[in-house]
Amino acid sequence: MMRIDKLLSELGICTRTEAKKLMKQGRLTVNGEVRKDPSDKINPETDNVCLDGEPVIYSEYVYYMLNKPAGVITATEGSEMTVMDLIADQRRGLYPVGRLDKDTEGLLLITNNGPLGHELLSPKKHVDKEYLAELAKPLQEDTADRFREGITLEDGTLCRPAELIAVNEKTCRLIISEGRFHQVKRMFEAVGNEVVYLKRLRMKNLQLDENLMPGEYRELTEAEIQDLLSGTSQD
Numbered sequence: 001m002m003r004i005d006k007l008l009s010e011l012g013i014c015t016r017t018e019a020k021k022l023m024k025q026g027r028l029t030v031n032g033e034v035r036k037d038p039s040d041k042i043n044p045e046t047d048n049v050c051l052d053g054e055p056v057i058y059s060e061y062v063y064y065m066l067n068k069p070a071g072v073i074t075a076t077e078g079s080e081m082t083v084m085d086l087i088a089d090q091r092r093g094l095y096p097v098g099r100l101d102k103d104t105e106g107l108l109l110i111t112n113n114g115p116l117g118h119e120l121l122s123p124k125k126h127v128d129k130e131y132l133a134e135l136a137k138p139l140q141e142d143t144a145d146r147f148r149e150g151i152t153l154e155d156g157t158l159c160r161p162a163e164l165i166a167v168n169e170k171t172c173r174l175i176i177s178e179g180r181f182h183q184v185k186r187m188f189e190a191v192g193n194e195v196v197y198l199k200r201l202r203m204k205n206l207q208l209d210e211n212l213m214p215g216e217y218r219e220l221t222e223a224e225i226q227d228l229l230s231g232t233s234q235d
């Protein structure tokens, strides 16, 4: 059982003060009956709660895909603009799964499903991440082979095998299965090149929706959520 005002605020629909106001206006019904007391308790799993006639869907977890724009940091707080500032849902517990550099664009999953995020980031799980990279210099012939064999970074770190697919002379897609700090940039540094533009296209089987402009986001579809959960402990 849960207070009605708490349900509305946890779902990011409104604050508790706003809930009090709109309930006073008779805009909220539970199982068809107007309720005016925000402290009334309901069962979010079984009671049919409607606001202005629209059902309030209770879901414990929410999932958003953001097309992260350049210039925004992947963090939940700080003095600089963060990816969380782009999300209207201010529910507690929402956080970005993994980190993209300030100048990197593309797919960022934002969820309050902490255990899932943890599993997707676990170094033991080797979750695929696919990037589009534009380079300062033309790709060399042996770069794909060197990445496939496992490239050694300048600090001596040995990377797991990665798949490089050339798009044109200075553009490629790269699939890595680990997530070291500045990994893609450092892999290209190790072969004497430089990444001038980087965008994440995919994480596991979740593909960036190309209709999302940088800075835009949307909720995942039910199918995308199921795909993402497949093979995890929540499958």
Ligand code: URA
Pocket: 099, 100, 101, 102, 104, 181, 182, 183, 184, 185, 186, 198
């Ligand atoms: N690799 C990088 O170098 N930067 C990112 O933002 C992501 C992967």
